[in-house]
Amino acid sequence: MASHAEEPDRRDFLTLAGGAFATVGGAMALWPFIHQMNPDASTQALASVEVDLSPIKEGQAITVMWRGKPVFIRNRTPAEVEQAGKVELAALSDRSARNDLLPEKTPAEDANRVKKGRENWLVLVGVCTHLGCIPKGQSLADSKGDFGGWFCPCHGSHYDMSGRIRKGPAPRNLDVPPYEFVGDSKVKIG
């Protein structure tokens, strides 16, 4: 052991520098092995889908796939639109519109979850925000929950006619994906 008075010698320097080199290098070498698990280039290529809306009659809904996830497209009746619009913000547990095209803070009014002039069309990512199940409510025979929209059978989350969480363990409203109308009767998601 070198005494305290001694100057650090070359061996001390090499040990310290070598140790630091190995530590930093080791940590950096770790990243490729972690990052390889992230979505790869083909998955990331943001695919978009075009959907023909003309066969969807009032009150009907269809499910399409986008990025491996189901997307709900619902043609709401005027009564349903009116009912969704009347809900007070205070009655909602998640007050954010969760619309990918609007800022995070946008209030969760029905008008902020649809396109102006096309209020009957509701487009949602059909994945329960609790643990990722697909809520029931798309087909006419399904249970639509206590608020007339969707009901997730896994852990009992109820969504309303605007896809907003009203009851149950889910923390967020159903997400509205980025989409736009192409012409009169088509919608492009993504």
Added chain:
Amino acid sequence: MSGHESSFVPKSRFGKFMDERLPIARMMHGQFVDFPTPRNLNYWWTFGGILSFCLVAQIVTGVVLAMHYVPTAKDAFDSVEAIRRDVNYGWLIRSIHAVGGSMFFLAVYLHIFRGLYYGSYKAPREVLWILGVFIYLAMMATAFLGYTLPWGQMSFWGATVITNFFSAIPVVGTAVVQWLWGGYAVTGVTLNRFYSLHYLLPFVIAGLSMLHIWALHVAGQNNPTGLEVKSRADTLPMTPYAIAKDIFALAVFVTLFAWFVFFAPDYLGHADNYIEANPLSTPPHIVPEWYFLPFYAILRAVPSKLGGVLLMFAAVAILAFVSWLDTSRVRSTKFRPIYRWFFWLFVATCLALGYLGSKPAEGVYVLWARAFTAYYFLHFLLVMPLVGLIETPSKLPRSIAESVLGSGSSAAGATAGAMSAPEKR
């Protein structure tokens, strides 16, 4: 390993040659042949051996299944069906592996309750116990990953729900889940990596088990009285005494195992898993395998996503702290007149949570799940610390030998004050 000296005597020339170079035979002899085991071990102490058997059985059948299984979204389901129908003896090997998972958990639960009843987590066995908790965690991860592989509806939706637990993490949750999935939903990419990890983790379990056995052989086994070994009179050599008991218990266990394999290979599984995975349709009632049901009940008892997930993980993590939560001076619940009642209440709570986990999360089931979840945690956080302080233990035998042979025969080795705090040997 421990202070115990192996009495190994190499007989052949080769044995002598090896003994001077790599004394494996000496080590094995010392640890598993003449190793001193408490003479009062009962059948609850046979689950260590049974669990070793389970791990070996899962690895052997698993390696063989991997020769026929195809980890892609397109072929996984069909390849498992082909294993059951076309591969020679595939029906047998696949059933052993699938039933084996359940039997592994059955044995580990009995092993854990044994440890909790007899205070096997108390000093000087804290590290031994915590290693056991790690093994249990690794088992849960392995079982979850393995259940995904047949790519049925329950596989797919179980994987979706469980990976989504991590989306409850604030801020980075979504990024973590997409990292686990390798995409924006559970897909064949996810299946492929789960297969890789399912193959890896059993070897981690094997490594942890070796540390577990090492720690066991340093501290020595606990026993039904919870007393420390004080003299040679308290112990018997592991072979043949403890080993004979282990072998008989294993035979009984394997009989039950075989009954499931041959007569009810799917009884412990779920019928929905024979429907191929469909990302567009969630089964109306998702339930995990039976061994996860208590934790599933805890998850669903909480009306908040993050809260439910945290509480569920806490239910496992809290096991790692019992060495310090339990304030009792004696180890074995046999001598704890008050705690004994709470112990059985805890067992009943776990069973009740298991039942509730299999029921839909609505109405009265949720209320009961909340009540039992509350007791689950109160047992660790309130009962264990408090009962240990207020309870007067009943009279302990003076030594392990006395507890088996009666007071006359043990006088030689026994010392006074057998009770109480652990002591160094």
